[in-house]
Amino acid sequence: MIFKVLxxxxxxxxxxxxxxxxxxxxxxxxxNLVEGDINKFFKSLKKVCEKKLLQNxxxxxxxxxxxxxxxxKLVCNNMKTKALNKSFLLQNFRFKELSDKVxxxxxxYEPEIMVSFKKTKKFNIPLLKYNKDYEMLERKKIESNxxxxxxxxxxxxxxxxxxxxxxxxxxGTLENKKQVKINYGGNNKKKYSSIGKFLxxxxxxxxxxxxxxxxxxxxxxxxxxxxxLNQNERYIFFDINKKNTKKSSVGSIGLNLxxxxxxxxxxxxxxxxMPLVLHKVSEKKLLPVISMDTGGAxxxxxxxxxxxxxxxxxxxxxxxxxxxxxxYVLVPKDYND
Numbered sequence: 001m002i003f004k005v006l007x008x009x010x011x012x013x014x015x016x017x018x019x020x021x022x023x024x025x026x027x028x029x030x031x032n033l034v035e036g037d038i039n040k041f042f043k044s045l046k047k048v049c050e051k052k053l054l055q056n057x058x059x060x061x062x063x064x065x066x067x068x069x070x071x072x073k074l075v076c077n078n079m080k081t082k083a084l085n086k087s088f089l090l091q092n093f094r095f096k097e098l099s100d101k102v103x104x105x106x107x108x109y110e111p112e113i114m115v116s117f118k119k120t121k122k123f124n125i126p127l128l129k130y131n132k133d134y135e136m137l138e139r140k141k142i143e144s145n146x147x148x149x150x151x152x153x154x155x156x157x158x159x160x161x162x163x164x165x166x167x168x169x170x171x172g173t174l175e176n177k178k179q180v181k182i183n184y185g186g187n188n189k190k191k192y193s194s195i196g197k198f199l200x201x202x203x204x205x206x207x208x209x210x211x212x213x214x215x216x217x218x219x220x221x222x223x224x225x226x227x228x229l230n231q232n233e234r235y236i237f238f239d240i241n242k243k244n245t246k247k248s249s250v251g252s253i254g255l256n257l258x259x260x261x262x263x264x265x266x267x268x269x270x271x272x273x274m275p276l277v278l279h280k281v282s283e284k285k286l287l288p289v290i291s292m293d294t295g296g297a298x299x300x301x302x303x304x305x306x307x308x309x310x311x312x313x314x315x316x317x318x319x320x321x322x323x324x325x326x327x328y329v330l331v332p333k334d335y336n337d
Contacts, residue, residue, distance in 0.1 A: 023096065032284045039084070041288045071334060101302060102281060104302075106305050107308045107321035110309065112172075114157065114175070118154070123154040123155060129238065136189050137235075138230070158225065162229050168184045171310065183238060183240075184250075187236050188234065191296070211319030212320075253291075257292055262292040263289045265293075266300055273292070276289050282323065282324045302326055
């Protein structure tokens, strides 16, 4: 209750008295620390300015409430000639919130799994390409009735594959140590269900429930692993790319993701390519990011999933990340509500 009152007090403090939805930037910056790599943020913003932002902005149902095409063209053009730093943000943008109801920030990453192009006794679990015939079939039916011609590659670990599907993309490592990119290729149109919430409801895990505690439970209880995994009927399909394995995964926007700069959001509320600021309320920290991806579990105005990169360190950070969150949209300075 005390925390809730504190959050509401902070939100009121940062409100701009001249607008219902605009935030008083000076007060926000006075009481919060800006973190992250501002150079990477502007590099990503320049990229979306050139390729995706205006198109997505004008097609989005919110248009023009987050700025007009002309206003954004002016900002994007200014980025070509001006020094890109914190001062540029303050001179060209204002912060707009869509809701003052605190949400959650989580993280996602690029998993690495073992794979083989040949089915063997060890590698016998398929990664499938999209086929419209699988639409609206639940996970259990797809896994038991898939077509061999839809198999892209094989893996040796059902649990690792499940979490690859949760993340949406990753890296496959062959036994000869060569790697392939595993990109998102579609889904079966079933709703995502959290097995973490299921395990909590059934009181099967004591203590904190996160990526690592769930994996541990599944490996210690192989007799009910399938039953647990099948609670999430949503099934993810993939594409395989043998080239560009060093580059990070491609987000829903169609561009490569950048660690700690790219986020998945609910595209019902935010156009892809939109610059945002994540306000970690309890830590009093602000992180400038770009909306470059989406996810089945990312629903709501103050819900985001931060991309943390690839490898063990990225997995640990993403698996443990859970912060109270407010999202602010960066809108052109001359924007009028």
